[in-house]
Amino acid sequence: xxxxxxxxxxxxxxxxxxxxxxxxxxxxxxxxxxxxxxxxxxxxxxxxxxxxxxxxxxxxxxxxxxxxxxxxxxxxxxxxxxxxxxxxxxxxxxxxxxxxxxxxxxxxxxxxxxxxxxxxxxxxxxxxxxxxxxxxxxxxxxxxxxxxxxxxxxxxxxxxxxxxxxxxxxxxxxxxxxxxxxxxxxxxxxxxxxxxxxxxxxxxxxxxxxxxxxxxxxxxxxxxxxxxxxxxxxxxxxxxxxxxxxxxxxxxxxxxxxxxxxxxxxxxxxxxxxxxxxxxxxxxxxxxxxxxxxxxxxxxxxxxxxxxxxxxxxxxxxxx
Amino acid sequence: xxxxxxxxxxxxxxxxxxxxxxxxxxxxxxxxxxxxxxxxxxxxxxxxxxxxxxxxxxxxxxxxxxxxxxxxxxxxxxxxxxxxxxxxxxxxxxxxxxxxxxxxxxxxxxxxxxxxxxxxxxxxxxxxxxxxxxxxxxxxxxxxxxxxxxxxxxxxxxxxxxxxxxxxxxxxxxxxxxxxxxxxxxxxxxxxxxxxxxxxxxxxxxxxxxxxxxxxxxxxxxxxxxxxxxxxxxxxxxxxxxxxxxxxxxxxxxxxxxxxxxxxxxxxxxxxxxxxxxxxxxxxxxxxxxxxxxxxxxxxxxxxxxxxxxxxxxxxxxxx
Numbered sequence: 225x226x227x228x229x230x231x232x233x234x235x236x237x238x239x240x241x242x243x244x245x246x247x248x249x250x251x252x253x254x255x256x257x258x259x260x261x262x263x264x265x266x267x268x269x270x271x272x273x274x275x276x277x278x279x280x281x282x283x284x285x286x287x288x289x290x291x292x293x294x295x296x297x298x299x300x301x302x303x304x305x306x307x308x309x310x311x312x313x314x315x316x317x318x319x320x321x322x323x324x325x326x327x328x329x330x331x332x333x334x335x336x337x338x339x340x341x342x343x344x345x346x347x348x349x350x351x352x353x354x355x356x357x358x359x360x361x362x363x364x365x366x367x368x369x370x371x372x373x374x375x376x377x378x379x380x381x382x383x384x385x386x387x388x389x390x391x392x393x394x395x396x397x398x399x400x401x402x403x404x405x406x407x408x409x410x411x412x413x414x415x416x417x418x419x420x421x422x423x424x425x426x427x428x429x430x431x432x433x434x435x436x437x438x439x440x441x442x443x444x445x446x447x448x449x450x451x452x453x454x455x456x457x458x459x460x461x462x463x464x465x466x467x468x469x470x471x472x473x474x475x476x477x478x479x480x481x482x483x484x485x486x487x488x489x490x491x492x493x494x495x496x497x498x499x500x501x502x503x504x505x506x507x508x509x510x511x512x513x514x515x516x517x518x519x520x521x522x523x524x525x526x527x528x529x530x531x532x533x534x535x536x537x538x539x540x541x542x543x544x
Numbered sequence: 545x546x547x548x549x550x551x552x553x554x555x556x557x558x559x560x561x562x563x564x565x566x567x568x569x570x571x572x573x574x575x576x577x578x579x580x581x582x583x584x585x586x587x588x589x590x591x592x593x594x595x596x597x598x599x600x601x602x603x604x605x606x607x608x609x610x611x612x613x614x615x616x617x618x619x620x621x622x623x624x625x626x627x628x629x630x631x632x633x634x635x636x637x638x639x640x641x642x643x644x645x646x647x648x649x650x651x652x653x654x655x656x657x658x659x660x661x662x663x664x665x666x667x668x669x670x671x672x673x674x675x676x677x678x679x680x681x682x683x684x685x686x687x688x689x690x691x692x693x694x695x696x697x698x699x700x701x702x703x704x705x706x707x708x709x710x711x712x713x714x715x716x717x718x719x720x721x722x723x724x725x726x727x728x729x730x731x732x733x734x735x736x737x738x739x740x741x742x743x744x745x746x747x748x749x750x751x752x753x754x755x756x757x758x759x760x761x762x763x764x765x766x767x768x769x770x771x772x773x774x775x776x777x778x779x780x781x782x783x784x785x786x787x788x789x790x791x792x793x794x795x796x797x798x799x800x801x802x803x804x805x806x807x808x809x810x811x812x813x814x815x816x817x818x819x820x821x822x823x824x825x826x827x828x829x830x831x832x833x834x835x836x837x838x839x840x841x842x843x844x845x846x847x848x849x850x851x852x853x854x855x856x857x858x859x860x861x862x863x864x
Binding site: 232233234235237414416417418419420422425426429443444445446447449450452453454457458459484487490491494495496522523524525528 | 552553554557734736737738739740742746749763764765766767770772773774777778779807810814815816842843844845848
């Protein structure tokens with residue numbers, strides 16, 4: 225408790241968190257397809273940041289996601305980097321087989337908690353998507369990998385509106401029962417806010433004690449970093465972010481994408497939370513990414529030129 | 545304390561906060577001068593949001609800030625709106641006299657905690673700026689108004705680097721001793737982060753018990769809303785924000801400005817914190833503002849089209 229200004233407020237944060245870079249997948253999936261060389265240059269720059277987990281691609285229909293149609297070629301190149309755990313997203317058991325065959329047994333499988341998004345995104349309802357978790361978990365573990373179930377539209381759906389907490393909790397419980405090693409709650413359209421973050425995390429953990437629960441926030445409405453900080457205060461240590469904030473929402477043209485890796489790293493490192501990620505290296509990776517996608521990235525920190533306190537002009541403006 | 549996932553985390557927020565709209569002053573001060581009619585249209589739209597405090601203009605050198613050279617004309621029109629407390633920023637006693645004479649006795653006076661910014665912004669060092677507080681406080685109270693001292697560069701300075709906490713605390717103490725009714729801590733260049741917010745608030749309150757302390761954040765590096773939420777958790781209930789996030793930093797061209805009113809209202813109202821401000825009305829005011837300044841506003845929420853969960857397309861993307 226706080227709110228009494230006679231006592232200092234204690235902002236309790238963990239000594240370290242574990243960030244997963246999702247720019248190669250969530251960031252690129254809506255872009256025009258990039259040449260493999262550009263993707264490898266991005267990966268090279270991202271590995272150089274010190275990040276320990278990178279979602280490298282997704283094994284999904286090349287017709288639905290042409291930007292990631294080269295998943296096999298990307299996967300074939302991952303052996304050149306050590307010290308980083310690469311994973312891939314899949315949308316069904318067929319994708320899981322492809323990923324495992326390509327040498328990427330650490331999988332993320334997306335299940336939308338809302339039927340509307342599930343049908344639009346994956347061509348089937350939530351129950352049907354949940355039913356495939358066991359098979360995918362078996363494919364991952366059989367290949368020495370792990371399975372994380374990412375619950376999309378965990379808070380809100382662009383088709384069905386607010387997702388009842390009970391729906392998201394049901395998916396979480398079913399995922400763990402079916403063999404998921406970890407969960408991740410996705411704010412797919414960037415609408416959630418801090419109090420709702422806390423409430424859903426609490427509800428999910430009650431039914432899945434001991435299961436690691438990560439968060440995947442979009443910054444579409446300017447709430448992403450506040451949501452991330454709140455989740456971390458609530459004990460979350462696994463967060464997704466994307467270099468430069470790359471990754472729009474297909475349902476909100478022009479909107480910002482994932483929370484920007486450099487903004488999350490800046491916020492946390494300056495608050496004493498170790499990320500293992502070098503901020504200047506992320507900004508360098510953002511430059512590589514910006515050149516590759518050919519358009520301005522949404523990250524405010526990147527556009528402001530980084531961490532450093534800028535040298536000013538002598539313009540007098542009575543600024544505060 | 546928290547960080548133990550066996551116990552639910554309790555996000556403690558106050559039932560209400562008091563937002564001051566600074567778009568008319570901090571938002572416009574770097575823009576090309578607007579016609580008075582455009583400013584009155586902005587004010588009309590801002591009053592309609594339900595906000596209870598509006599910083600209407602500043603009485604500073606028209607040479608230094610040509611965009612606000614019409615402060616007297618703006619002040620002369622404020623009587624048409626009731627139920628809103630209008631205030632004005634001043635940079636010295638001369639400005640305070642002008643403001644009081646114009647019928648705006650509720651003043652904000654900016655003192656930079658760092659000498660470098662103080663000299664660039666106001667043509668004199670911090671000590672000299674502090675020495676004027678008593679005279680300005682007397683002018684305000686003599687006219688039935690109040691004085692808030694906004695401590696600019698409270699955390700960082702574009703010229704001097706990090707501002708030692710002791711410097712900011714010294715200004716705070718001197719301001720209250722000299723008659724300031726309230727304080728406001730300004731993150732002038734948008735570099736601070738949550739843990740530093742908590743530490744400075746704690747230090748300032750120790751030396752100024754019982755004095756209301758507000759916060760003024762810029763979103764230049766994507767940390768503004770997280771800083772605001774942290775300050776609120778720490779007991780702050782007075783926050784500055786700007787419609788559409790208008791208001792760049794003169795030392796970081798292209799960077800975002802003040803935290804956006806609509807983003808703060810969205811984050812707080814959805815978290816159960818009453819602001820008295822109607823989100824849709826702020827978005828309407830942002831449209832008025834965007835037309836007036838003739839360029840895209842930085843607010844992510846505004847660009848995403850508001851609060852509502854958008855209706856999607858049928859595009860299948862395996863999005864999370």
